[in-house]
Amino acid sequence: MPDRLWYLKQINIFSQMDEAMFRQLNDMMVEKTLQKKAIVYMPDDPSEYVYCLKRGRVKISKISEEGKEITITILEPGEIFGELSLIDSGPRETIAEVIDDAYLCIVRRTDFERLMAQAPDMALRVTKLIGLRLRAIENKMEDLVFRDVPARLARLLLRLAHDHGKPAPSGGTLIDLKLSQHEFACLIGSTRETTSLFLNEFKRDGLIDLVHRRIVVLDPHSLEARGV
Amino acid sequence: MPDRLWYLKQINIFSQMDEAMFRQLNDMMVEKTLQKKAIVYMPDDPSEYVYCLKRGRVKISKISEEGKEITITILEPGEIFGELSLIDSGPRETIAEVIDDAYLCIVRRTDFERLMAQAPDMALRVTKLIGLRLRAIENKMEDLVFRDVPARLARLLLRLAHDHGKPAPSGGTLIDLKLSQHEFACLIGSTRETTSLFLNEFKRDGLIDLVHRRIVVLDPHSLEARGV
DNA sequence: TTGTATCTGTAAGAAACCTTACAGTTTGAT
DNA sequence: ATCAAACTGTAAGGTTTCTTACAGATACAA
Numbered sequence: 099m100p101d102r103l104w105y106l107k108q109i110n111i112f113s114q115m116d117e118a119m120f121r122q123l124n125d126m127m128v129e130k131t132l133q134k135k136a137i138v139y140m141p142d143d144p145s146e147y148v149y150c151l152k153r154g155r156v157k158i159s160k161i162s163e164e165g166k167e168i169t170i171t172i173l174e175p176g177e178i179f180g181e182l183s184l185i186d187s188g189p190r191e192t193i194a195e196v197i198d199d200a201y202l203c204i205v206r207r208t209d210f211e212r213l214m215a216q217a218p219d220m221a222l223r224v225t226k227l228i229g230l231r232l233r234a235i236e237n238k239m240e241d242l243v244f245r246d247v248p249a250r251l252a253r254l255l256l257r258l259a260h261d262h263g264k265p266a267p268s269g270g271t272l273i274d275l276k277l278s279q280h281e282f283a284c285l286i287g288s289t290r291e292t293t294s295l296f297l298n299e300f301k302r303d304g305l306i307d308l309v310h311r312r313i314v315v316l317d318p319h320s321l322e323a324r325g326v
Numbered sequence: 327m328p329d330r331l332w333y334l335k336q337i338n339i340f341s342q343m344d345e346a347m348f349r350q351l352n353d354m355m356v357e358k359t360l361q362k363k364a365i366v367y368m369p370d371d372p373s374e375y376v377y378c379l380k381r382g383r384v385k386i387s388k389i390s391e392e393g394k395e396i397t398i399t400i401l402e403p404g405e406i407f408g409e410l411s412l413i414d415s416g417p418r419e420t421i422a423e424v425i426d427d428a429y430l431c432i433v434r435r436t437d438f439e440r441l442m443a444q445a446p447d448m449a450l451r452v453t454k455l456i457g458l459r460l461r462a463i464e465n466k467m468e469d470l471v472f473r474d475v476p477a478r479l480a481r482l483l484l485r486l487a488h489d490h491g492k493p494a495p496s497g498g499t500l501i502d503l504k505l506s507q508h509e510f511a512c513l514i515g516s517t518r519e520t521t522s523l524f525l526n527e528f529k530r531d532g533l534i535d536l537v538h539r540r541i542v543v544l545d546p547h548s549l550e551a552r553g554v
Numbered sequence: 555t556t557g558t559a560t561c562t563g564t565a566a567g568a569a570a571c572c573t574t575a576c577a578g579t580t581t582g583a584t
Numbered sequence: 585a586t587c588a589a590a591c592t593g594t595a596a597g598g599t600t601t602c603t604t605a606c607a608g609a610t611a612c613a614a
């Protein structure tokens with residue numbers, strides 16, 4: 099079986115498809131390798147494709163006219179994105195940028211819809227996927243309105259440790275992402291300077307450790323307390 | 327044809343269903359009349375049902391431990407809600423409150439899923455609906471991060487005038503909702519006092535008029551300018 | 555109609571956060 | 585190995601917004 103299919107089976111949306119369907123999907127797909135900083139789509143691009151991220155990482159964000167940025171999510175291998183093209187082919191309202199060299203599969207929106215019409219259980223999985231994203235962003239909005247910057251930061255660190263964490267040799271949980279402080283700020287809707295301030299406060303208080311641009315969560319319990 | 331079916335055909339998700347399907351749906355449904363201030367569901371309730379709002383209005387919001395509130399959306403007749411039960415039957419994370427006496431149809435989540443599996447084009451419409459909500463909330467989050475209170479308020483007024491507006495006898499567009507200033511504040515993630523301040527500033531500047539708890543948009547063009 | 559609950563307008567003071575500024579550090583490319 | 589670009593730490597000052605406070609207006613129920 100070609101490597102491409104192996105990857106696809108990992109993506110849970112496509113699990114439980116039979117061989118015939120897989121071949122059909124395979125014929126619809128185009129692959130692409132993109133390097134760090136490459137743009138997959140930008141605001142105002144027509145929404146023509148759905149993407150499967152097979153390797154690397156992609157950041158979905160919004161940018162204001164003045165250049166301020168808010169990160170909606172950082173995607174891991176196995177995730178689908180650009181799925182809002184399923185609404186209509188209107189202009190994109192977000193920007194998708196590669197942050198770790200990526201390998202993508204690209205399916206035309208109309209083809210994807212046809213596939214959904216044929217495989218109702220896949221359609222339901224797509225619905226659930228979008229629903230999960232809706233719920234996630236509702237929670238993010240809740241954070242923005244109800245919590246101050248240190249609380250948002252504490253909760254972000256806990257979430258990243260949960261989603262991207264590895265046990266650190268020195269104890270604690272290493273967040274296995276190289277993100278700049280600017281990127282942390284974008285994830286919590288704040289600025290680089292304010293974020294730096296609180297990261298160092300957390301470090302002074304022994305809640306985290308900062309080593310070589312990586313963060314180790316040392317005291318998740320106290321972090322939770324800061325997340326009010 | 328019973329009144330109930332007449333309503334259902336108005337709801338675009340159910341359009342294009344054949345008679346047999348309609349009857350099937352009809353058998354699954356329970357109706358309910360609820361008065362203003364009734365709670366349809368609360369945080370931590372299991373997500374067992376999907377609701378169709380046939381008459382009245384329902385507010386979907388989140389409330390923090392300290393009682394602060396953020397309104398996610400205000401629903402009009404013809405709209406579906408509680409659709410996140412399609413993800414799983416886990417606890418609700420939002421509160422759905424009747425704000426104008428409502429008439430609802432209630433469908434069990436599992437029945438709804440079965441219906442989706444049988445009618446792929448209906449499934450696609452549900453997917454699009456959730457997708458539209460996802461996009462709407464992404465834009466709301468963008469507002470929260472990029473814009474200050476007066477800009478958010480100006481944009482809210484324009485949106486409400488667009489969605490719920492009627493030509494006012496005195497000229498301008500009447501926003502046909504009786505919302506308190508507290509409710510306006512919840513819609514833009516601010517406080518009652520700050521909102522009151524800017525509403526009155528807009529009034530002084532001739533952008534809007536406040537009559538009997540209703541708002542008339544007089545100068546949409548200038549309001550747009552305030553929305554940055 | 556009367557009283558009570560809710561809503562509205564306004565302002566002073568406080569808090570959170572952003573902006574600006576700058577120097578030092580690290581990273582990555584040549 | 586060297587240099588430029590990007591990243592980090594920190595602080596002073598200013599802005600926005602929230603909090604608190606209170607009085608008057610309006611709506612609703614008995």
